[in-house]
Amino acid sequence: MAEAPDSPIAARASERLIAHFWMVLGVIVVAFPVYYVFIASTHTTQTILRPPLPLIPGPEAAANYRDAFSGGVSRIGGVSLWRLLANTTIVALGIALGKIAISMASAYAIVFFRFPLRMVCFWLIFITLMLPVEVRIQPTYKVMVDLGLIDTYPGLILPLIASATATLLFRQFFMTIPDELLEAARVDGAGPWRFFRDILWPLSLTNVAAIFVIQFIYGWTQYLWPLLVTNSNEMNTIVIALKKMISFADADTPWNLVMVTSVLAILPPILVVVLMQRWFVKGLVETEK
């Protein structure tokens, strides 16, 4: 998207250089905290506690990570790192996949069928956009208690797939499918299931990928809700566990392992975003409309 270098609005070489400078600075500021934690995870606790932290990775990487995975983290909070990662992965995947499944189904129903109360249903779902979970924590919590879902995976997942962002996006996308495509499919003999499987789904893949990334991150980074709905340490997500490690830190806290845990709490979503960057950016910018 750049103009020819001699177009009247293109930046001169000097301007470009300055731009690069600022971008590099921006990237440093943006990346530094994450880099810092990564470095810290490769040193001993003593090195960490005596500032300044060296700027290059230390020699303890293998040792730290091995220790963390083989029980080091359990010593801090009573739950193994594997369990924490598993919990968080289950929650993130559950939310992402669950949301995609029910949103596609709802959007499909609203766009490709006619039935009484159709628009009422749409508005019912649409309104949930307006209220994030943070404004209804108490009563939702009570519902979880009543349903016996405290300290369970469904308890962690279900309230968070209630909102309508994905439904809206899919509805918008489905509405861009030309009428004639559906008509041709009907004339060819396709019923609702075949049409969805053979035609709509393949055409939706880009949108599904984008929503997957966004929802996976949403699920992985949840804080308030997991805090409330889990009492047992066994069901903590890695984010909550990390916070507990810091709050209950004392003189014996193995900060190097805390740093390892931090890195592992950050890494998976970053990987997902970076690897699926193209779809993610497209989906994000289009959710705006």
Add this chain to the structure above:
Amino acid sequence: MRRTVFPHRLLPWLLLAPQLAITLIFFYWPAAQAFRQSMLKEDPFGLSSTFVGLANFRKVLSDPNYLNSVQVTAVFSASVAFLAMSIALFLAVQAEKIIRGKGFYRTLMIWPYAVAPAIAGMLWLFMFNPSFGTLARPLRVMGINWNPLLNADHAMILIIAAATWKQISYNFLFFVAGLQAIPRSLLEAAAIDGASRRHSFWTITFPLLAPTTFFLLVVNTVYALFDTFGIIHAVTGGGPGKATETLVYKVYNDGFVNLIMGESAAQSVILMVIVIALTAFQFRFIERRVHYG
């Protein structure tokens, strides 16, 4: 708008059932309960409740702690929104000037989006920890008695920094997209008319970015109001001395920690009203943009 449909009558209901069920159970029912509870007052033993109408609301709105929260939230949101958006806009403008390397920078700028707000807070706490934070040392060397655990202003600065840091990437992505959507021909016409780059930025680019800017303003405000709970809980716990207790944090604190149900519910309802107003504003504005766009 003609729309061909399938003739089935029952199937759409089956397809909608899961989302409707979840929405009813985990959204409408609790929301209704929140409304109900906001108008009840529990007795000291938590055994019964009486209907008190709007008394909870009156109490909440005249509570100095609540007003403190409002102020804290206002300062926090405004600072985060303003900083996160200006820095992101600046960087986006710089990125636009670059010919090669845009994708590289974008990849590197995306990270913070994937980081949990709570962890963002923790990261900044690590860096600026009064005892072992690497970046806390230069501050002490400069003579600042840096202590976010005891100094209210320092605590505020820290959480603003963490919240802003995280939001820059999101804003950056949208501003880059917004800038790319501006037709080159407009800027070229301005250049031919003799406008300097700075002038054409403020008179052409910036106004054309208005829809994106407004959109991000709402998103950033909602983010600052709600998503930052994790940052505050992880870093300052609302302190020191309620200096960083935002509205959403207070709802949590009163409702779950101190168990003052009625008032916490009333606060939830007030927050609901604010969010609805913001979302309504956003959709009306986006709708307007569709007409003009």
Add this chain to the structure above:
Amino acid sequence: MARILLNDVRKSYSGNQVIHGISIDIPDGEFVVIVGPSGCGKSTLLRMVAGLEAITSGTLEIGGKVVNDLEPRERDIAMVFQNYALYPHMSVRENMAYGLKIAKMPKDQIEAQVAKAARMLELEPYLDRKPRALSGGQRQRVAMGRALVREPSAFLLDEPLSNLDAKLRVQMRLQIKEMHLRTGQTTLYVTHDQVEAMTLADRLIVMNKGVAEQIATPLEVYQTPATEFVAGFIGSPAMNIFTVEAEAGGVTLPGGHRLPLSGLPAGSLRLGLRPEHLHLAETGQPAIPVDLRSVERLGADAFGYGVIAGSDAAMTLRLPGTTQAQRGDRVDVAPDPQHLHVFDPTDGRRLENF
């Protein structure tokens, strides 16, 4: 191959009737074209036959079976859409095979059918391409192939050539004609282009505002249009139609000129004369004076556009290609009495007369 029978078929949208009682008996193998201006309901009618729109009242039979309540698939029809409606993520081969796959035809049979249709439509080099890699004309042929492959009882086409450029349109028209001769399928074809209609149809349904104004062969529609609308719609350039006052012995044209014509009912009438049935008057012959406003020369022919002298009744004339006539000239033209059309001024119906 099947017979299609429409019996007083009507359609209403919430109390608003848009298709008014259409009846036609289409024998097996006939090519019927539904033609009319935009909004006349021709596509709606086609979609009712296809099963994509409900029939409010009246019966539709395909192959002897009443199909009002049957799904499109169950009616054994195939359809070609105006915008082709090809599945964008499937190859040409997969597009054509899709309907057969759903019908659970054995794989080798599907391949044979697809190969046959591809050969007929010269699509063999494109079988593995996706629609976005094809030109408009190629896509159109794939759409036709998809319909042909099913060997349906009835073949429905909804303005299939509208999106093609003029030259391709002529080519495809010929190809459609040829294919019909070969396969002999009962076909219903919708278009707004009267040239397509006239050249392709065994019979035409001329529609206007939801009403079938005339159902007849192209020649009949041209020679004896049933209403003023049909008269003005079919034939290019369009028929000249204007109001005259008739009395015993003659008519008074707009502008006050008299033309001796006998046998017409007295009173106000609408008189129709095709440009090709007006020729330059010999001296002394009763004629219509026309003031020319412009002349279009096309080489073999020329068309003169003007008004009847002294009025603003528009007239179109067909002149020899070598004519010297130009803007501002007055031309006297004589009508061919064998090709006069008279319509009732109140309801547009043709008056059988003299």
